[in-house]
Amino acid sequence: MRLCLEARQLACERDGRWLFRGLDVALKAGEVLRVEGPNGSGKTTLLKILCGQIADVDGEVRWQGRALPRARADLLANLLYLGHAPGIKANLTAIENLRWYQALSGDGCPDAQLEAALAEVGLAGFEDVPTAQLSAGQKRRVTLARLALSRRALWVLDEPFTAIDVAGVAALEHRLSDHAARGGAVLVTTHHPLSNVPGLRRLTLDGHRQVAS
Amino acid sequence: MKTTTSGLTEAAEPVREAGEGLGRAVVATFRRDLTAVARRPGDALTPLVFFAMVITLFPLGISPDPERLALIAPGVLWVAALLSALLSLDGLFRGDFEDGTLEQLLLAPHPLSLLVLAKVAVHWLTTGLPLALMAPLLGVLLALPQGSYLALSATLALGSGCISLIGAIGAGLTVGLARGGMLLSLLVLPLFMPVLIFGTGAMGAALGGGEWLGHLAVIGALLSVSLMAAPIAIAASLRISIHG
Structure with missing residues (x-):
């Protein structure tokens, strides 16, 4: 079954201010959708609504044609969400962190594969170092190693480029387009232009107006 | 993947x-x-050091007279153990909340109540159980009479399980608050009263040479009920804290 995440007539109010109203979003297999807008325009909130974390909104979100929250469990089984916080435990090593994530998602995998994923994000030799000793960018890279391991179809990434260097940005852009080419879908917020991602779709949140292209 | 996208022979990520x-x-x-x-x-x-310190204060503050200490020993040991366990509860979800792994735990495609049960089990293993094992040693310090040491350990072992489970509900509710520790204590201390009553009741029965296993059975029943109901409440409290 082809991946399909849709939202219709979404409206979300925070502190007496509409973040967005009447917003329609559709994300299908093979697409990369970038949510953009100024700080505080509700990008993170929209991402959380679309992956079922926030439910008190108007409008409906449908996963594979079925409305949330009923379809929430199925959505979560296909979701890889990277939030603002790296989600890395400081007193565990990089490989222990990844091992937990893999077990949590139900895709247990051998250590050799975890090491390969860490090497791919430029952390070869740091496998057994407690992540507290890594730099902010390296911690972010441990998080990004999950993308290499994950077999989830839907990636929802909130500012994944934070603290990443130029080479890392290029590699991540390549990974996003590769994932889309393999039939996955990516929903991402970032201030990077993502110029190396072919067929990039944009959704601009700007106060009351939403511009989709 | 059952159907393939056009232009692709096979997609890597099936919708599951x-x-x-x-x-x-x-x-x-x-x-x-x-x-x-x-x-x-x-x-x-x-918590273990805190437990030992509090117990040490009583002979100093009241009297080193073994007879007077023996009188208050069961209650003091239980209350001190309860407060020690409470001390550690605030950190149960806080670390995970701050580094973002709690958010990821909530997004796992599994019942949250069972995942948090694993966390609570670790809390009990590293706090409640050591407290129960350490209590008889501190009982000697308070001249706890012979015959109630086993009752002390057994009731604390089961009772601390209840404390971990019930306390985790409060810890979940207060995880998003900057200074949730005090509020957590106020929220959950009243809920610990039944456990305390039957815990010290068992000690009293054991000291009087009576049957204390009945009291232990009641604590066991409280633990069973907590095991069934608390995980659901913990999961709900975490959802409220994280998602608002």
């Missing part, structure tokens, strides 16, 4: 159904938390 690999996720969470405690043993030792 929920509910695979629950056991593995629970075991991994249990092991991860245990490893984290092993890396920072100070966190687990603090």
